[in-house]
Amino acid sequence: GTCPSNYPRAIEEEEPGPRSTCPEYFRWIHEDLRAWAHTGITREAVETAKRTANFRLVIVNGKAYVERYQKSFQTRDVFTLWGILQLLRRYPGKVPDLELMFDCVDWPVVGKSGGYAGPPPLFRYCGDDRTLDIVFPDWSFWGWPEINLKPWEGLQKELREGNTKKRWMEREAYAYWKGNPAVAETRMDLMKCNVSEEHDWNARVFAQDWVKESQQGYKQSDLANQCLHRYKIYIEGSAWSVSQKYIMACDSLTLIVKPHYYDFFTRSLVPVHHYWPIQEHDKCKSIKFAVDWGNSHKHKAQEIGKAASSFIQDELKMDYVYDYMLHLLTQYSKLLTFKPVVPKGAVELCSESMACNAAGLENKFMMESLVKGPSERAPCTIPPPYDPPSLSAVLRRNSNSIKQVELWEKRYWDNQNNSSRLRGIGCYTIYRGD
CATH class of the missing domain: 3.40.50.2000 (Glycogen Phosphorylase B;)
Known part of the structure; x- marks a missing residue:
């Protein structure tokens, strides 16, 4: 079906008052985009990311267009695109023009030492310490019909x-x-x-x-x-x-x-x-x-x-999932060194046509997760990036906590024959932040 043109193009007025600050995990948006902070993201870099992408998403004037390359496993791509359409319904006029490549496969592929002039910016659901893939909320937030997982x-x-x-x-x-x-x-x-x-x-x-x-x-x-x-x-x-x-x-x-x-959180x-x-x-x-x-x-x-x-x-309520998407896409779009354009082979996407073409649980989950209208609440405010010392401190604290547990565990097994020793292990130090 065709996409209607009567949905609000911008939010009239949000409720006044101070905005809430986004949760701590939003700070990782800055880290995930750091590889392009100085160079920006060129069209060449985006095209390089096409190699493994399932689709290209283009947003121009608040409308979404998709150019599909290969079908994803099950309905991962369908519900990811559905989620992006709901973001546009929730925050009309707020999502900037952009162009991105999305890979729906599990494993991150953009190595940190890939030897690129500028690494390809590739969106996916997870990352690891050796890669630069940009993490984005996964499809299951809008439902996973193949295993009856509701929105x-x-x-x-x-x-x-x-x-x-x-x-x-x-x-x-x-x-x-x-x-x-x-x-x-x-x-x-x-x-x-x-x-x-x-x-x-x-x-x-x-x-x-x-x-x-x-x-x-x-x-x-x-x-x-x-x-x-x-x-x-x-x-x-x-x-x-x-x-x-x-x-x-x-x-x-x-x-x-x-x-x-x-993943993102x-x-x-x-x-x-x-x-x-x-x-x-x-x-x-x-x-x-x-x-x-x-x-x-x-x-x-x-x-x-x-x-x-x-x-x-x-x-991790849906309000914050949408806010994370909005902030990530906004920060990403600021790095683009080119003007996004709708490619010849792209198709306009809208919630109406997607839901009409879906049947069974797929349609049911779309209806359940449909954003009914623009949000009255303004998005939360993204916290600032970590400076290198504070990021190191966070990583060190986590690593020390894990080492501490491993030490207790070793002591437990060393003293396994004397189980009464378990109570004396002193498992409280981490709690006080010592």
Whole structure:
């Protein structure tokens, strides 16, 4: 269908009053664009990024156009583009003209030492320490129909309610994980931590069969009914996993197996404040210690679990997801050294035509996540960039917290025969920020 022309082109008037400051993780926008801060982004650099891109997105005069190169896995591209259209509906007139390349594949590809004159600016869902890919909120915030994962706004509310079904103290005193182990060796390794006749590593891990689930109506994968354990494990898949936000929303103490990738919000998570770090090469012993520690320090374990779910509920609400997109795209567009133009092969996109062409869950999730009209609230104010010393201090603090846990863990296993020593480990230093 054609796109209507009667949607407001700009916001008439926002509510007065001071703007809120965006969450801390918005500071990483500056870091993600730092590679182009001095040179700007040339058309040549953008064209170089086309090599692995699924689509080119062009925004001119508040309208979105897409030039598709290759279909993504499932509906990743569809819901990413849908999310961008909702941003335009929420903040008409605020999204600047721009042109960008988007790669919907898991793994970041723009190496820091690529030997380019100017590195190609390529948007994707995650990055790592060796790459320069620009991270952007993933498709699941608007829904993932293939596995019946609802849009984040409604699901966030369900998770909040699901949290109240069982108080932390009444939950099972084990670490729970359910997912698809076949996607990564590290997950296959986690399956070995399951309870057996020889060992109980305090872990209860289950393989999720998505084909069977879809045939049985997704009865066993309702996330709001998975807040029944005191501890929940997060482990990466083939790269980062969208599951992290759902796992951390449970009030359970999240045990994070050492991650190699980050997405747009995870870099402001603090070990032993938001989660408990788990060693990747000795998972089972690491998990057993974490659960024993938590069961011996229940108040502290609950405190960490609560800090994580508060972060997910308060700092990762859809308002902030849209604000992150707006600020990232605004900062990105300022770096462009050329005038964005609509290429010949591009098609105009709008919510109406996308929703009309979608059926089943795809259409349902689009309708549920449709932005009804312009926001009355102004976007939050982006915090300033880190200066190098403060960024180093943040990274050092996180690294020291993880080392501290590894030290406690080593001591625990050294003294394993004398379990009463666990209470004397002195697990409070990080809390006071010492």
